[in-house]
Amino acid sequence: MRMWLYRLEECVTGAACFVIVVAISLQVFCRYVLNHPLSWPEEVAKLAFVWGSFFGATVGVRRRAHIAIEALVLVLPERIRRTFGVCVQLGVLTVLAVLCWSGVQMVRMASASILPAINIPAAYLYLPVPLCAALMMLEFAGQCRTDVRSLFGRQGPLAAGKPQSSQGD
Numbered sequence: 001m002r003m004w005l006y007r008l009e010e011c012v013t014g015a016a017c018f019v020i021v022v023a024i025s026l027q028v029f030c031r032y033v034l035n036h037p038l039s040w041p042e043e044v045a046k047l048a049f050v051w052g053s054f055f056g057a058t059v060g061v062r063r064r065a066h067i068a069i070e071a072l073v074l075v076l077p078e079r080i081r082r083t084f085g086v087c088v089q090l091g092v093l094t095v096l097a098v099l100c101w102s103g104v105q106m107v108r109m110a111s112a113s114i115l116p117a118i119n120i121p122a123a124y125l126y127l128p129v130p131l132c133a134a135l136m137m138l139e140f141a142g143q144c145r146t147d148v149r150s151l152f153g154r155q156g157p158l159a160a161g162k163p164q165s166s167q168g169d
Contacts, residue, residue, distance in 0.1 A: 009058050009135070016052025020045045040117040047115070047125055054132035061136045064143070082151045089144040096137045103130030 027041035060066050073081050106126040113122035 005135075006059075006062060009055050009062070012055040013052050013059055016048040016055065019048035020052065023048065043115050043117040047118075050125055051128050054128035058132050058135045058139065061139045061143075079151070082147060086144060086147050086151065089140055089147065093137055093140050093144065096133045096140065100130045100133035100137065103133055106130075 023041040023045040027038055027045075030041075031037040057066075073084055076084065103126060106129060107123045110122040110126050114120070115122050115125065
């Protein structure tokens with residue numbers, strides 16, 4: 001199930017990038033070559049940008065690829081560094097919970113509006129906010145659990161970013 005979800009996140013991110021390039025290229029061609037601009041490519045590109053950004057963020061969370069300022073943390077002893085990492089993850093989980101809740105409110109408010117050029121509810125523009133915040137919360141919770149287990153000496157499958165053998169060596 002998890003691999004299927006990971007593939008979906010990556011496919012949505014890639015498809016969104018493709019849609020952005022096609023929509024903007026089409027708009028440039030129609031505007032400057034045909035001298036007849038279209039009304040919908042800007043909204044389609046905006047929609048794809050939002051979906052691609054948030055799903056790309058979930059991929060970054062899963063890969064632990066987001067930016068981290070480690071200059072001060074790297075000089076700390078290993079145990080304190082790991083403890084600090086867990087505290088940061090708990091803080092990120094809190095922010096994501098607020099983002100998820102706020103995103104649900106935004107989707108509710110936008111459900112009455114329509115994106116005029118493509119004639120779909122504006123809620124689709126805001127839907128990736130709570131959806132991806134929830135996905136990131138799940139991933140961060142799993143990473144935090146793994147890191148807490150490794151802090152207390154029980155190595156988890158994702159500790160230190162390396163898969164662990166299932167044979168328990």
